[in-house]
Amino acid sequence: xxxxxxxxxxxxxxxxxxxxxxxxxxxxxxxxxxxxxxxxxxxxxxxxxxxxxxxxxxxxxxx
Amino acid sequence: xxxxxxxxxxxxxxxxxxxxxxxxxxxxxxxxxxxxxxxxxxxxxxxxxxxxxxxxxxxxxxxxxxxxxxxxxxxxxxxxxxxxxxxxxxxxxxxxxxxxxxxxxxxxxxxxxxxxxxxxxxxxxxxxxxxxxxxxxxxxxxxxxxxxxxxxxxxxxxxxxxxxxxxxxxxxxxxxxxxxxxxxxxxxxxxxxxxxxxxxxx
Numbered sequence: 318x319x320x321x322x323x324x325x326x327x328x329x330x331x332x333x334x335x336x337x338x339x340x341x342x343x344x345x346x347x348x349x350x351x352x353x354x355x356x357x358x359x360x361x362x363x364x365x366x367x368x369x370x371x372x373x374x375x376x377x378x379x380x
Numbered sequence: 381x382x383x384x385x386x387x388x389x390x391x392x393x394x395x396x397x398x399x400x401x402x403x404x405x406x407x408x409x410x411x412x413x414x415x416x417x418x419x420x421x422x423x424x425x426x427x428x429x430x431x432x433x434x435x436x437x438x439x440x441x442x443x444x445x446x447x448x449x450x451x452x453x454x455x456x457x458x459x460x461x462x463x464x465x466x467x468x469x470x471x472x473x474x475x476x477x478x479x480x481x482x483x484x485x486x487x488x489x490x491x492x493x494x495x496x497x498x499x500x501x502x503x504x505x506x507x508x509x510x511x512x513x514x515x516x517x518x519x520x521x522x523x524x525x526x527x528x529x530x531x532x533x534x535x536x537x538x539x540x541x542x543x544x545x546x547x548x549x550x551x552x553x554x555x556x557x558x559x560x561x562x563x564x565x566x567x568x569x570x571x572x573x574x575x576x577x578x579x580x581x582x
Contacts, residue, residue: 326404329400329404329407329416329420330401330404332420333397333398333400333401333420336393336397336420336424337394337397337398339424340390340393340394340424340427341390341394343390343427343428343431344386344387344390346431346435347383347386347387347431347434347435348383350438350441350443350444350447351444351447352439352444352447352448352501352504352505352508353505354435354438355435355439356505358431358432358435359432359435362428362431363428366424366427366428369420369424370420370421370424370425373416373420373421374421
């Protein structure tokens with residue numbers, strides 16, 4: 318595997334972990350009926366998903 | 381139903397991302413790249429949009445409003461055994477949906493009323509967690525007749541009764557508040573002394 322390819326894989330892995338964590342956080346917040354649940358969904362879940370998507374996009378654009 | 385839809389999107393997304401984590405070589409093929417794009421980009425966005433709309437819908441529920449303990453006495457006031465109290469009479473006689481009792485009267489019936497209500501809700505969170513809770517909870521703005529007239533305007537019980545008939549214009553123009561006469565509202569200061577209705581679902 319070339320350096321370029323392994324760098325891509327590394328970035329995709331980071332994006333994958335961020336997205337999975339973000340999706341799990343969002344999923345849990347949907348079953349939690351409390352005013353804080355929306356904040357957890359949008360702030361924590363949203364940041365993790367945005368970071369994951371941005372990492373993924375950077376990975377494919379710079380590859 | 382909507383919860384299942386978003387749960388399906390989340391699970392599908394996690395499965396596809398997991399698959400790409402275990403077998404990254406899939407992305408070498410054209411089809412794999414498309415799957416990766418769907419899993420890493422499309423599905424998380426769909427999950428977030430669907431999830432946000434579910435959260436907005438959930439936040440209209442009576443249970444949601446009463447989950448902050450400061451709202452407890454207001455919830456109790458819905459069960460006051462006295463029909464002269466406006467919230468109790470509305471709640472106990474199904475004039476408002478029981479599962480959206482607070483929201484039905486405390487939203488703004490305007491184009492962006494729901495959104496405005498939710499923004500005020502975020503202010504409540506800020507006040508609840510980061511500021512001392514005031515002894516007396518007050519509305520940010522005086523209660524608008526529009527919120528009452530959203531249901532009552534056009535109803536025979538409103539249109540044909542005195543004094544509504546005579547002062548309809550004043551009420552519609554908000555020159556006189558409905559609460560001037562219908563002034564028995566939550567009265568939480570005396571809620572523990574009040575007799576409680578033991579109806580279904582209490």
